Amino acid sequence: MICLASFNSSSAHSASSNSSSHGVASNGRAAKPETELRQLTGRREAIEHVCTVIRSRASQAVYLMAGPGVGKTSVTDAVREKLAAEMTVLRIHGSSSLAKVPYGVLAPYTSGLAPEEADSPVAVLRAVWAHFQELKGISALNGGADAPVLLVVDDAHHLDDATASMVVDMTSAGWATVLAAGRPRPGLPQALNQLWYDGLAERIDLRPLNGEQVREVVEHTLQGTVPVSTVQSLWSASGGNPLLLDCLLGDATAAGTLVQRNGIWVLLGPLPANGPRLSDLVVKDLLRRTPEEQDALKLIALAEPVPRGLIEDVCGAGVVRSLLDNQVVSESAAMHTELRLTHAILGESTRRQVSVSRSLQLRQKLDAYLDPAAASAEGRLRLVEWSLECGLEVPDRDLLDAGLLAATTFNNAGARLMAGHVRAPELQAHALSITARAHFNEGKYREAAELLDGCWLDLAEDPEAPQVLMLRASSHMALGKSVPSLRAESRQQLEAAGIAPDDAWQDRIHRLLEMAAAGDHEGITAVITALGTTDPDTASGVEATQHAVAQALLAQTLVAAGKSHQAHAAAAAAGPFLPALSGGLYFFNEFVLTRLAISTLAAGNWESAEHELSGYPAERTEGASTFGGGIQALRGLGLLRQGQLERAYQVLLPAVEALRVNDPLQEFRFGSSLAFYAAARLGDAAQAKRLEQDFISARHASGPGCDAVAEAYAAAAAEHLDRKGSGLDRLRELAASESVTDHPGTRMECLILCSDLGERSLTEELAAVAATVEGRWAAGWRQLAQAWASEDADVLTDTAAAMEEAGLLNLAREAYARAGALLDAAGERRRARQAIAHREKCDQELGERFRESPFVASVPSVHLTRRERDIVELAVQGLSDREIAQHLMVSVRTVEGHLYRSYVKLGVRRRDELALALPKK
Structure with a gap:
């Protein structure tokens, strides 16, 4: 039954005794008590705006429009609570079952009417007016004022025309102000829309939550820190729909898929589509549909994306329009539109509600109209998966094509399912490689390496061979195997297979990886020269792989050599070969992106690096859980180099936990060292000691060319932690080692970390090394080191101003601090205080409290009351x-x-x- 409920602060006792005020309405929703703490992220502005409009009587009505689950009821509840002390609030709940019954929602107030008066507008209006007067009488008896009436209409798109007209009449007569919540499709009844057309109503469209709002909701719900990759997965799956997000969070935590580790909430696998809360949501929605709509929904879910014309042929155009109007399914904007459920995880959950026998019946029903060749790649993938679920035979080639797509789109379970059904002996190697990529996606590197060891030589002449070779190399390196060892073993296997290693392209790629590990940029340059010029548009898979890998690895080694501009150019040169390699087993895009970002960071182009890294999850949402940790570790490195310790720490802690689950780019040890450093600098001793153990025990490599850098940050962190001098000695030793002195970029970073520890004996050496390194970051450090060496306050002040102008705020901060100390020692207190004021300005712009500079102690900060x-x-x-x-x-x-x-x-x-x-x- 539909109920009309009321609430007013002056009649609280009466309202609380009325079960309809706080009970369950006919649509299954429960009115929430006012004392409940709600998370209204992204809705506060809308709530305040609605309250302002209603209080000011600027409009006779306010329409709140949004799709299902976006939060209309939460907003109307919040508005009702805010205005309860000022107005008498009545609620009407629309229902699809009464949409064609005149005055159906007003049945509780027309029960006393004679049968012949039940559909009389005048009689119904009198009955509602009598209820208004009764409420006002109760308010007067309880000492309340004659409060205006606010009529809240939920699901207003389901109101019958007669009731909608009466609501408009009551509004026009000044009896009540209306707050109506409804869906844009099918929209509000004509009478209510007319108010808006006439300018007498205001419409507010609620949007789904954006990524930042989803992060706020998730952290509020979980009461903890959540990695960017986890937030990205939740945002992608929910589409910013608060109701769906709540279901996913509840099911994922209950299933142990979303767990807390070291204070960080980490997603260990795919979000569950069969959780009780999500399943309950899907089942209830199905039960509200007609049998025809249920069949259409199930068909779309089982075959999505599926051509709209196909579903219209099978189920009828009217049914499809109804589902679109109710925003249950969406259609693509292409010429030949395709249908799918509004959220992919709803489609997966819906499929789980269909029995195998019913699924087979629906498939047979669809087969009469189906043309698999006309389907999109994603559509063919789903059809293959559906066929296997029904027990139908699928050709091996179709299984392999679909399995490859599934693996590269991180549908790992589907990839294993399809590869496992391949029967032809000659195709087993392909099937094993697909299964290996699925394992790799999930961080199961040992399983992936074992499978690839058994198939890489069998695929030596296959177009996918370069992709398989790179995936095998990454799997072994993720397990801690050195590149020289991998190359030596591979040469023996090539020779045993009758392939001359010296002439094999496989060994050439392994040699490139070996030279990169040794930092030999000259050797890589020689290989690139020997490869010659190749047109990316006509390059074979082997040629494209060799050029892309060589250029990316050249960029990696040039960064260590201090040639960041040349490194960036090399990484960019790999880009034209990526289209030829897309869709294969290996993640060349991520392989090149990390080298590009490292070169940009080495040059000190912070904004460009942030743009390159922050754009990755938005473009490749499905891979956020696999690659997100490594991407965030690089963002943390950039923040550390900018002096933004607190922000870096907030990024690096979740990144380390994400890398603990998935580390495809071998960055766990590197990320641990950075997080260890940030924790030690910020004085978080407990976390620092834990992260130090992570760094020590990590068997992984340290990412693209980051071994020495990781060692340097760990040594600096240890010194910040205990101040015993051993960490500083280790840094000096590392900076003077043969492996580092040949790489000015790495050596400069070691000297910078020494400088941060207050070691000024290396200032001239830092200036000399920085002069040989490309990029504005190195140029800034060269200027700062020279200014330090001058011991001239004027030079330091001018240098600081130049740094500030160039955006190198942390360097400007150090220069101002040293200038202030020198001026104070010279007795120039006024200029010293000015320098410290500028230093504090840099702190504020960096969003940091000033850290332990050796130059600050002698000059007090400026404290105004x-x-x-x-x-x-x-x-x-x-x-x-x-x-x-x-x-x-x-x-x-x-x-x-x-x-x-x-x-x-x-x-x-x-x-x-x-x-x-x-x-x-």
Whole structure:
């Protein structure tokens, strides 16, 4: 039954005794108590706007429009609670079952009418008016004012035309203000729409939550830190739909798929599509549909994406329109439109509600109209999967094509299923390689390596051979095997197979990997020269692989050599070969992206690097769980180099936990060292010691050319942690080692970390090394080191200003700190305070509290009282002493006294110097 409920603060006792006020409505939703703490992320602005419009009577009605599960009811509940003390609130719930029954939703108030009056507008209006008067009488008896009426209409798109017209009449007569919540499709009844057309109603469209809002909801719900990759997976699966997001969170935590490790919530596998909350949501939605709609929904879920015309032929165009109107399915914008459920995980959950026998019946029903050749690649993949679920035979070639697509789109279970059904002996090697990629996606590197060891030589002449070779190499390196060892074993196997290793392209690729591990950029350049010029558009798979791998590895080694600009050009040169390699087993896009980002970071182009890295999850959402940890580790490196320790720590801690689950690019040890460093610098000793053990025990390699860098950060972290000198000694030793002295880029970073520890004896060496390294980051450090060596406060101040202008705020901060210390020692207190004010300004722009610089202790920070700051800020705005006194309601003498003390603290003499000397909040 549909109910009309009321609530008013002056009649709280009456309302609380009315079960319809807080009970379950006919659509199954329960009115939530006012004391419940709601998470209204992304909805607060809409709630405040609705309340403002209703209070001001700017419009007779407010329409809240959104699709199912987006949060309309939560918003109307919040508005009702906010306005309950000011208005008498009544609620009407629409229902599809009563959409064609005149005044059906008003049945509780027309039960006293004679049968012949039940459909009389005048009689029904009188009955509703009598209820209004009764509520006002109760309000008066309880001492309340004659409060205006707010009529809240849920599911207004289901209102019958007669009730909609009556609601408009009540609004026009001034009886009530209307807040109606409905769906854009099929939309509100004509009478309500007319109010909007006439400018008497305001429409507000609620949008799904964006990525940042989903992160806020997830962290609020889980009460902990969540990696970006996990948030990305949840956002992608839910589409920002709050109801669906809530179901996914509940099911994933209950199933142990989403678990907390070291304070970080990590997604260990795919989000469960068979969880009780999601299944309950799907089943209830199916039961609300007609039998024809149920069949159409199941067909779409089983075959998605499926051509719209095909479903219309099988189920009828009217049924398809109804599903589209109810926003249960969506259609593509292509010329030949395809249908799919609005959220992929709903499609998967719906498929699980269909028995095998019923699924087979639906497949047979569809087969009469189906043309597999006309389906998209994704559609063919789903058809193969559906056939296997029904027990139908599928040709081996179709299984392999679909399995490859499944593996590269991270449908790991589907990939294993299809590869496992391949029967032909000559195709078993292909099937094993697909299964290996599925294992690799899930972080099962040992299983992947074992399978690839058994099939890589069998596929030596296959177009997929280069992809298989690279996947095998990555699997072994992820297990900690050195590249020279891998190459030696592979040469023996090639020779045993009758392939001359010296002439084999396989050995050439292994040699490139070996040279990259040794940092031999000259050797890689020689190989690239020997390869010659190849047109990317006509290159074979082997040629494209050799060029892409060689250029990416050249970029990696050039970064270590301090040639970041050349490294970036090399990584960019690999790009044209990537289209020829797309769709294969190996992740060449990610392989090149990491080298490109490292070269950009080495040059100090922070904004470009952030753009390159932050764009990855948006483009490859399905791979966020696999590659997200490595991407975030590189973001953390960039933040550390910018001096943003706190932000870096917030990024690196979740990244390490994500890498613990999946580390395809071998960055766990590298990420652990960075997180260890950030924790030690921030004084989080417990986390630092745990991360130190992660670094020590890691068997993985340290990512693309990052072994020495990881060692350097770990040594610096150990020194920050215990201050015993052993970490600093290790850094000096590393910087002087033969393996590092040949790589100026790596050596410069070691010297920078020594500098951060207060070691100034290496300042001239740092300046000399930085002069040989490309990029604005190195140029900034060269200038800073030279300024340090000068021991001249004016030089340091000018250098700091130049750094600030160039966006190297952490370097500017260090220069200002040293200048302040020198000026203070020289007795120039005013200029010293100005330098420290600028230093604090850099801290604020970096979003950091100033850390332990050796130059700060002798110069106290500038601390203005709250009143002094208020007065100085008004003075900076140009107000006179008298105007400031009037504004703050104090005497002119008080203003003058505070300004004088502020001048002394800030080290200024004139009013026009305040703007530069005032530290930011």
